[in-house]
Amino acid sequence: MIREFNEINLAFRNSFHVEQSARRLIEFETEEELMSLFERETFTRWMVLSGGNNVLFTQDYDGVILCPVSQLIEPIVETTDEVVVRVGAGVEWDDLVAWAVERGLWGLENLSLIPGKVGAAPVQNIGAYGAEAKDVIRRVRFYDVEQRTMRNLLREECCFGYRESIFKQELKGKAVITEVEIVLSKHENPRLGYGDVEREVERLGGATLSNIREAICSIRCSKLPDTAVLGNAGSFFKNPVVQRAVAEQLLATYPDMPHYPAAEQQCVKLAAGWLIDRSGLKGYREGAVGVHERQALVLVNHGGATGSEVIALARKVQAEVKQKFGVEIDTEVNIL
Numbered sequence: 198m199i200r201e202f203n204e205i206n207l208a209f210r211n212s213f214h215v216e217q218s219a220r221r222l223i224e225f226e227t228e229e230e231l232m233s234l235f236e237r238e239t240f241t242r243w244m245v246l247s248g249g250n251n252v253l254f255t256q257d258y259d260g261v262i263l264c265p266v267s268q269l270i271e272p273i274v275e276t277t278d279e280v281v282v283r284v285g286a287g288v289e290w291d292d293l294v295a296w297a298v299e300r301g302l303w304g305l306e307n308l309s310l311i312p313g314k315v316g317a318a319p320v321q322n323i324g325a326y327g328a329e330a331k332d333v334i335r336r337v338r339f340y341d342v343e344q345r346t347m348r349n350l351l352r353e354e355c356c357f358g359y360r361e362s363i364f365k366q367e368l369k370g371k372a373v374i375t376e377v378e379i380v381l382s383k384h385e386n387p388r389l390g391y392g393d394v395e396r397e398v399e400r401l402g403g404a405t406l407s408n409i410r411e412a413i414c415s416i417r418c419s420k421l422p423d424t425a426v427l428g429n430a431g432s433f434f435k436n437p438v439v440q441r442a443v444a445e446q447l448l449a450t451y452p453d454m455p456h457y458p459a460a461e462q463q464c465v466k467l468a469a470g471w472l473i474d475r476s477g478l479k480g481y482r483e484g485a486v487g488v489h490e491r492q493a494l495v496l497v498n499h500g501g502a503t504g505s506e507v508i509a510l511a512r513k514v515q516a517e518v519k520q521k522f523g524v525e526i527d528t529e530v531n532i533l
């Protein structure tokens with residue numbers, strides 16, 4: 198079903214809870230409905246808003262916001278090893294993770310409790326605790342607004358990288374994702390190598406699928422603010438990837454600096470949260486906005502903040518990290 202709203206307040210449709218509005222917002226369920234919208238009229242300015250978990254509105258949106266609401270979760274192929282599942286873009290990501298874990302299917306458990314909807318997962322290749330959406334995505338289906346047709350891209354064609362995909366690059370502003378096909382495994386495959394996961398799983402009694410989900414949920418809840426209580430968009434910054442030589446120089450001064458292998462050879466990924474923390478900004482507050490007191494990568498709205506206030510703090514954080522460590526940190530959040 199298509200539902201249309203005019204002059205709509207977006208405060209409850211963005212996890213930062215900033216008070217901005219949109220001229221029009223249209224919810225759609227099926228791809229036929231989506232195509233009919235583009236056939237019916239020409240949208241001069243439009244965007245897709247999924248869960249609103251990775252966006253910061255700095256002004257009212259003078260255009261049409263499209264929201265997928267399809268709740269489809271449908272297994273389509275089952276072998277002795279795997280189950281392939283079609284999932285609608287409007288499904289809450291964590292509902293999909295819960296669905297898989299309840300059925301004993303492996304692959305999504307490390308991505309438990311990531312806020313947002315399934316349609317947004319491939320866009321920035323969401324990731325946590327040693328897993329990324331690209332590990333399970335087999336195919337992404339979307340409406341190509343320029344070619345006016347439905348298209349499919351296989352995983353290899355999506356140009357996935359760290360918080361990257363073709364949907365943030367050449368297909369930016371041209372694609373509306375309607376469905377994602379996921380491959381889940383029937384075989385045990387615990388991935389416990391990241392941070393506190395192994396310790397927490399042991400405490401719960403061992404590496405079962407449900408224990409891993411529970412461990413990840415409890416680690417996330419202990420570090421990351423609940424958007425229902427404190428507006429935020431998860432990590433506001435990406436972890437910076439620097440040349441190996443730069444990392445080595447920093448490590449000589451800060452031997453405890455966390456660092457990880459990067460996809461690019463000769464490069465190392467640093468922890469932006471640590472850099473911000475060590476710049477003395479963890480828990481720092483400027484009016485209604487602040488750096489979260491338990492995870493410095495997250496900026497929070499203590500109540501009534503505007504998008505511009507959040508940006509001002511973000512710029513300050515970037516400048517201080519640059520000054521102290523000589524490292525540039527880029528924003529992960531989509532700023533509008």
Ligand code: EPU
Pocket residue numbers: 324325326327391392420421430431432433434435436455468469470471474479491492493494529
């Ligand atoms: N750290 C600090 N102080 C802080 C934050 C982090 O010292 O305030 C240190 C930690 O102790 C650790 C290192 O920095 O040694 C990395 O921290 P953490 O394990 O919390 O992960 P992260 O690199 O800060 C990334 C993702 C998160 C994801 C976690 C867990 C990005 C931008 N963020 O954060 O994703 O949940 O790993 O895998 O890659 C998100 O994208 O919204 C998100 C929350």
